[in-house]
Amino acid sequence: MISVIMACYNAENFLDPAIVSILNQTFTEFELIMVDDGSEDETIQIIERYQKQDDRIRVIHSDHGGASQARNLGIEVAKYPWIGIMDSDDIALPQRFERQMEVIAAMPQLVGLGATVHHINSRGEILSVSPLGPTTEAQFYQMRQQGHVVNLNHPTALFKKDIILKVGGYRAEFFPAEDLELMDRMAEYGPIISLPEPLLLYRVHSQSGSMQRFFFQRQVMRYVRSRHVARLEGKPEPTFEEFIQERAAWPILKRLSKYLETLAMFYYRRSGLLVGEKQYIPASFYLGLSAILNPQYTLPRIWGQVLSPQTREMVKTSSRLVK
Known part of the structure; x- marks a missing residue:
């Protein structure tokens, strides 16, 4: 079972399709924790509209402190052992969680599992394919031994909750690479790998933190x-x-x-x-x-x-x- 964490800050432009893509997953055993990070647009109204329609949605309100703080707040109250990361401007493909949970059932030693993404533009048109991360456990250990840092397409990640808590969660001072920094600490406790198939549409735009x-x-x-x-x-x-x-x-x-x-x-x-x-x-x-x-x-x-x-x-x- 999965606790999906979606941090939102002034996300009204792309929030509807992001939420719908989670609610329409073929794997249904999840809660969706929406953490509003002090939004000043219509984000709250959009979240509350969906909350009335689906009781799997939980809402946390926070003063604006950034995505790391918002995700940590969601992780702290999560009910389930796996944390699914989802950004408020992306679109998860319908089988994302079903495919990932199939792999986790077969490989319970994993502490993190990601997937390939498609880059999309502001209109939702698919532009490219972007794989990231080792695809096997052997490759993970080889990369680590050679000094390489293991990274995943962050909004595709499933993380073990107890390992996130053990290493202390996200560190806001490393934004916008706080996800990589977290995964480096988590990788000390077990393998992190990625599926080669695309399971998410990753929206690229000039206002993203990474740009x-x-x-x-x-x-x-x-x-x-x-x-x-x-x-x-x-x-x-x-x-x-x-x-x-x-x-x-x-x-x-x-x-x-x-x-x-x-x-x-x-x-x-x-x-x-x-x-x-x-x-x-x-x-x-x-x-x-x-x-x-x-x-x-x-x-x-x-x-x-x-x-x-x-x-x-x-x-x-x-x-x-x-x-």
Whole structure:
């Protein structure tokens, strides 16, 4: 059984389809905990309308403190052993929880399970396919041993509640990479893997936290990897402040190289947003910049997320499901 946590802040634009996609799941043994994070638009009215229609919905009202605080509040009151993460602007495909619970029944040792996502634009049109995370337990342990940080498409995640509580929940200071930081701590207690099939439509738009704080997010990701490597080597874990100070002491050419690498990732992300809004000329400009700065990053992603035959077939299949 699953306690689904949906943190909401001024979410009126996309909240209806997000809620409906959970209520219409083929797996029905869940509660939906809606945590309003001090919204100032029509979010509360939308939530209350659905609460009157479905008694599986519980509502928590909170002063605005950010998504991490809101999710922690929901997790604290959750009734069930598995926590399902859902964002208020995404759409879960109907079989999401059914497929995930089938895997969990067969692999009770998991502490986290995610899935592949489709990126969609503001109109709900499917743009691409984005897998993330190890797909087998063996791959999970191999990645961890090699110093890699295990990450999932966060709004597809199912987490064991007792492990989240054991490690202390989300840490707001790492927003918008607080999900990765949490998973790194949870991974010390068991495997975290991802299903290769798309189970969620992930909405990309310029107002998302990952776009507005992209460079800080990448900095946190690198810190989490540095912290994990220190654990593997039996060294003291650096604080975030110590990590920043160490990087500031790097030679200027090394710092410039890392900056350009991150800039290429940002341009690739920006290009994808522009494609979603059918602004193809500026999208091509940013995609070209990304490819020039870091072709090893950009070109494989264009193929894997958009152009490959397997990707195109996945998009066709999911498009039929959501019509």
